[in-house]
Every structure is written in C-alpha cells, then in structure tokens.
Amino acid sequence: MSAQPIRIAVAGALGRMGQAMSAAVAVGDGLALVARFERTGLAGEGLTSQDEALAAADVVIDFTTPAASVALAAACAARGGPALLVGSTGFDDAQIAAIEAAASRIAIVRAGNFSLGMNLLMGLVEQAAARLGPDAYDIEIFEAHHRRKVDAPSGAALMLGEAAARGRGVSLADVARRGRDGITGARAAGDIGFAVVRGGGIVGDHSVSFIAEDESLTLAHSARDRGLFARGALVAARWVVGRPPGHYGMRDVLGFTDRG
Numbered sequence: 001m002s003a004q005p006i007r008i009a010v011a012g013a014l015g016r017m018g019q020a021m022s023a024a025v026a027v028g029d030g031l032a033l034v035a036r037f038e039r040t041g042l043a044g045e046g047l048t049s050q051d052e053a054l055a056a057a058d059v060v061i062d063f064t065t066p067a068a069s070v071a072l073a074a075a076c077a078a079r080g081g082p083a084l085l086v087g088s089t090g091f092d093d094a095q096i097a098a099i100e101a102a103a104s105r106i107a108i109v110r111a112g113n114f115s116l117g118m119n120l121l122m123g124l125v126e127q128a129a130a131r132l133g134p135d136a137y138d139i140e141i142f143e144a145h146h147r148r149k150v151d152a153p154s155g156a157a158l159m160l161g162e163a164a165a166r167g168r169g170v171s172l173a174d175v176a177r178r179g180r181d182g183i184t185g186a187r188a189a190g191d192i193g194f195a196v197v198r199g200g201g202i203v204g205d206h207s208v209s210f211i212a213e214d215e216s217l218t219l220a221h222s223a224r225d226r227g228l229f230a231r232g233a234l235v236a237a238r239w240v241v242g243r244p245p246g247h248y249g250m251r252d253v254l255g256f257t258d259r260g
Contacts, residue, residue: 006241009035009057009082011072014044017087017226025061031234039068054079056159059237063087063229066095075103083240085233086110088153103247109239111250112155118206119250122163125208126260128219129167129192134190137210139164144205152196153178160208161192179248189221 008025011195012018013036025033035053036046054075060082062069069088076084086099089112100112113119129139141164143157153161158172165172170190177193188191192206197205207220223229239253252259 003030004070005032006238007032007034007056007058008237009037009053009060011037011050011053011060012039012060012068013047014042015036015063017229020226020230021061021063021233024227024234025245027131028234031237039064044255050075054082057082058241059083061085061087061233061237066091070095070098070102071100073108077102077105081106083107083243085108085114085236085240087112087114087233090151100247103145103245106244107241107243107245107248109236109250109253111236111249112159112235113204114229114250115156115204115221115223116224116232116235116254117228118221119158119232119254121206121208122159123252123254123256124219125160126163126167128208128210128217129164130209131167132212132217134168136212138187138191138193140193140195140209140211140214142195142197142205142207142209144199144202144245146202147198147200149198151196152198154196154204154206156204156206157194157196160206161194164192164208165210 008031010021012019013022022036025031034056035048035054037048037050062072063094066088069086073084076082083106086108131183139158141157143154147153161176175190175192177191203226204223207218209216209218236253251257
C-alpha cells in the first residue's frame, strides 16, 4: 500500500509567495494541497477558513506577516497541530517569544529564507568567520530586494549576520552596525556591518565580505525566481512531519545540528 500524501495548507494564499507555494505543492510528489486560506475579510476562489485548513492539514506553510504568523502559531498550538513552517520576516523579540511558546506544543520550522543555497551559504559564512578573525578581517553584509519589501535588513541578511557572529563566538546584537550616516568615527574591530538596497523587482541578492588590508573574500547568493524558496520550503515540510515539538530552523532541516 502506498504511503498517504503529506497534507499541506497554505496561509496567505493570495500573496505572491502563497501563490508560488500553492503551485509547488500541487505538482509535488507525495504532497496534497488540502487548503488555501487568507486572513478574515479576504475572499478568493477555492479559499477555506483557517479552522477548516488546520483541521485538514499535516503542515501549514505560512509566508505572511509577523503578527499573522504569531496568531497562526497560537492557533495551531491550541489544537496540538498541525506542524507549521514560517517564512515571514521582521519579528520583534516579543513575537519570537510567542513563536517559541507555540513551539513547546507543536513542531515549527522558522526561517528568514528557505533557499537551500542560501542556507548552505550560512554554513560557509560561519566557518569563514571562525577562521578569519576580527583582528584582521572586517565583515560586511549586503542585501538587495524589490521595492515592496517592508523590513530591513532582510531576514536572510540577519541570519547571515547570526552565522558570522556564531562563528566568532559573539552575540550579533553586540556587534551589528545596521546603519551609518554622518561622522561615524573609525570602524570598531569586530563590527558586522549591514548595507541595504531596495528597488524594482529584485528577488533577493545577498553577500558577505571578509575584508582585510591585503585581501578580501566575498561569499554570495542571488535568487532569480521565487520558486527556489518554495522548493526549500517543501524540503522543510517533508522533514517536519512527525517531528516532536520544537522551534527548528533550516540548519536542522539540512542536518547542520544534532537535531537534523
């Protein structure tokens, strides 16, 4: 007897990523798109209510907003499932704490970027930062996105910063420099700088440069189509089914941690 398909519901189904996820699930092997839903007040062909979607799904995929993701996580946790994939970015500390609380009851994979290539880049950045110390190498993170993106730096840029800080054994909050303007003084050793561009239809460009007096190394990733995020999210969706409650990331999905 063949295995039952993984039942997936897509939140924010009318958004660009929601549409991309729905299309990817519909053609994915061993997957079934059982529900598409939106926030209250939005209507569209084939949409169900959130309650109906949660009752039907093994996994919900959510690329919406931090506030909507927190509310959805609480709703999933209150039911004891389904599992949840969160691709929203721009969370504040209180919202992350709320996601953590929900993850005590259900499995949640949250990532600022579901691209497999980007997440491999994060592993390389962590290794490079561990070997190229702050005494000689300055770290600068660059990111560019389309004009409609509302948060900056991007979730993926912050994840790259976390990877670099982890490699150096420091907290990103202590060394991040997210804006420079005016007379800023000389750069402090160990700072991790961020630069941001917003314009046009850029899907997503990220790079991390390690800059010394006599050389520089740049590790970069460029996204050309949103389908790559959908592909990575489906890898995570397959992985999370049957996992115990916990707040997971793509490092877990890709086996970079002992929870993978």
